[in-house]
Amino acid sequence: MSNTLPSELIHSLEGLPGFNRESFMRVHTAADKITSLRLNPHKLNAAKAEQVLAALSPNAVSRVPWSSQGYYLPQRPSFTFDPFFHAGAYYVQEASSMFVEQALRAAVDLSQDLRVLDLCAAPGGKSTLLQSLISEDSVLVANEVIKPRAAVLADNLTKWGSANVVVTNNDPRDFSRLPGYFDVMVIDAPCSGSGLFRREPELIPEWSPENVVLCSQRQQRILADVMPALKEGGILIYSTCSFSREEDEQIMDWLLGHFELENIPVPLQESWHIVPAFSAEHNSAGYRFYPDLLAGEGFFIACFRKKTGEAGRKLKEQKNTFLSAKEAGKLANWIAYPEKYDYLLHQEEVLVLPKNLAKDISLLQQQLYIRKAGVKAGQLGQKELIPDHQLAASTLVSANIPGVNLSLQEALLYLRKEDPGIATDVKGWALMRYEDMNLGWAKMLPNRMNNYYPKELRILKEISGM
């Protein structure tokens, strides 16, 4: 695949702050692959984090300097054959995008309970990052308009394991039905993608100046559609993986020209080599990431506060069916701190919702198409719970549930939805674990197991040497 960049693209970037034609072309020709990931702070303590990183890389890993949980790996391992990956120990994410953390920290008091929207969220890089940073009592709505991509987003957030997340599958304009609802909105907009050309040269032929214009118009439409949902004083974080002014600085000017917003600067360290870029009309600050200046792909980000707007209207609540104390009691053994949650009965399945999310769920249900809310505990039968995979993957599941630690080979067989043939005294429902991290459920029978790992998540690749 040729890495030749379109001359019209190069020409359009001349004069941009930080743009150096020679080194930019050189880094695209060299096409070095950078591998970075972000650890899941809700699933790993310091010792476990070290173990996970050591298993991924025999050579030293290094920190992504603007991220509290981000690491570069010296080589790209096979994530498919790493059970820690399937256990949600980390998310493989391009390093520049991890800068969203800095924007959020600069603009928001993260100890507050926040309602956060990630509008263009699939496959979930920013959503898992946001979830790691917000408080337990905050709520993240992760939305994706394209249905199959929304399914991938839901799977990735299931794996991430936290209960304070709702996954929706809506068009941006649907969010205008929630006026002044969100404290923070992240719009990682669909764009012409030039920032990814080093890593994914197959995207290059799709680039054209006309497409940049179309993307810029779409970005404006998306922002205009969703803006009413941001409350007064709320924070808007806008990002793209495009180098084009039309999608970056010009969008900042368009935003400031159309809405009552103030630009929020994000503090930088010189050693990061992130380039501040100011818009022509409003002198608004955004931040450019060039692959020839730092270890990451092309990226742009800017941050704003909404000066006026709805202050978060009181919205009418609807009745929902929550479990009675007696029914909820059947779940008590399965959940680590059962009193922290409300239990919603939805189509015969029990959803575990943190209290703040439970308060808002009927409103969200009325206005949006919800794909996933909180953690699905499972089906509550007459006698027992038939547990769902979401519970196994979650950080909620009780440590008292019987579990079986699998070897690497056994874990991979389990993840292929086979029977690894383990000898154990455990009977009935049990968590299959790898190095004490939960992978999924199995029902242990006298001479075999029923493997309840979800079919759609199973490893399909052949495992060499088995």
Ligand code: SAM
């Ligand atoms: N935020 C994601 C992450 O960090 O993993 C990446 C998002 S990607 C840059 C942009 C997303 O916007 C895609 O998932 C795409 O399906 C979605 N999208 C495409 N057209 C859209 C539209 N008209 N409105 C909203 N989202 C759209």
